[in-house]
Amino acid sequence: MALICSVLLMVVTTASLTYNAFTAGRAQPPKGLRYVQAADIRTRYRTWGTSGSPVVLVHGAFEQVDTWSRLAPLLARDHRVYALDLTGDGYSERRGPYTVDHFTRQLLGFLQAMHLGGPGERPLLVGHSSGAAVVADAALRAPERIGSVMLLDGDALNTGAGPPPVLKYVLIDPYRTSLLRLGLGVDGLIRSVYDAQCGPACPPLNAAGVDQWRRPLQVPGAEAALWSMLGEGVPGLPANQVAQLAALHIPKSVVFGAQDDVFSKQTPQQTARRIGAPPPTLIPGARHLTMISSPRQVAAAVEAVARVS
Known part of the structure; x- marks a missing residue:
């Protein structure tokens, strides 16, 4: 069992590192800011x-x-x-x-x-x-x-x-980076969080609206800042x-x-x-x-x- 777990961990870690390498190109801020x-x-x-x-x-x-x-x-x-x-x-x-x-x-x-x-x-x-x-x-x-x-x-x-303290030990790199990037790639997830916080009176998010919430988390330095802020709490x-x-x-x-x-x-x-x-x-x-x-x-x-x- 220990051997199987070790092999699975190696496979998941390799997959995570590979995915992170292929998605390392960061978004840029909109022009004209x-x-x-x-x-x-x-x-x-x-x-x-x-x-x-x-x-x-x-x-x-x-x-x-x-x-x-x-x-x-x-x-x-x-x-x-x-x-x-x-x-x-x-x-x-x-x-x-x-x-x-x-x-x-x-x-x-x-x-x-x-x-x-x-x-x-x-x-x-x-x-x-x-x-x-x-x-x-x-x-x-x-x-x-x-x-x-x-x-x-x-x-x-x-x-x-803030997030439960246990997440600091569970969500470590490279896994947390992979999970964040995967989540940000799902338009429906961003819309569901927005709908839950905003309610039925809010205009639905179109593609531009999804990008408005997503892109700031994809620019250079955003991921490191996010982990730091989550560590600080609200x-x-x-x-x-x-x-x-x-x-x-x-x-x-x-x-x-x-x-x-x-x-x-x-x-x-x-x-x-x-x-x-x-x-x-x-x-x-x-x-x-x-x-x-x-x-x-x-x-x-x-x-x-x-x-x-």
């Missing part, structure tokens, strides 16, 4: 709108600038809208560590590069999912540069969420640090999809109380990707905060 140096990260970003107060959109894990493409044009009617790819995701330079501290330094560097944060230019920060921790940390570090904060489908907490802040937001005299808002099963039903109310925000806005029928499923409702919630900023 815009970049700026934000702290120590060459950062991809987009802007919408030419007038009005600034709104900065900060995505969550495994998302990117284009995740905001349904919401941002609505906000751009009355605001200058900015979105960036945090390092480790999208098309920004991959440079660890992939922690809230590093993401926050990148965000604050981005505000400086965009000349935001001065008198009359203090932005409203919207952080989705794990991006909620980044905007919360930015507000705590530089409250004089931030106009207001919205936590969108995120509680900003370090809950220890980024977040300690509860006592998040609670310090309550002492900041800036408008705060909490918005969740009413059917967001990433969190408990109590999370939106608990989050609003913790940060000293009004009762949360719950979007009926929406799940975790509210900026895709319900852009008009999210835009209305952003406007409500912007009016009191």
Whole structure:
């Protein structure tokens, strides 16, 4: 039996190494992307709108600038809208560590590069999912540069969420690389994950939509960054640090999809109380990707905060 297992392991390992060698050609970012140096990260970003107060959109894990493409044009009617790819995701330079501290330094560097944060230019920060921790940390570090904060489908907490620790020992190279590349090659798998997170109100993914989610995980450096981020777990802040937001005299808002099963039903109310925000806005029928499923409702919630900023 031991001999059979050893032979099987050798066969599987050889097959995995061979497959990885044949699929080693990495995808390239789309042409025409815009970049700026934000702290120590060459950062991809987009802007919408030419007038009005600034709104900065900060995505969550495994998302990117284009995740905001349904919401941002609505906000751009009355605001200058900015979105960036945090390092480790999208098309920004991959440079660890992939922690809230590093993401926050990148965000604050981005505000400086965009000349935001001065008198009359203090932005409203919207952080989705794990991006909620980044905007919360930015507000705590530089409250004089931030106009207001919205936590969108995120509680900003370090809950220890992430893959089971055993996967660190089971999913090792070359096998994890083979599994990742095989999975990314299955359009139906990408669509099923998207549908589960987004819900029936979201537009179905066409070929371009599948590529939007897949390609950032295929560019040079993406795989190494992914394994590092999975090792770190979902980024977040300690509860006592998040609670310090309550002492900041800036408008705060909490918005969740009413059917967001990433969190408990109590999370939106608990989050609003913790940060000293009004009762949360719950979007009926929406799940975790509210900026895709319900852009008009999210835009209305952003406007409500912007009016009191």
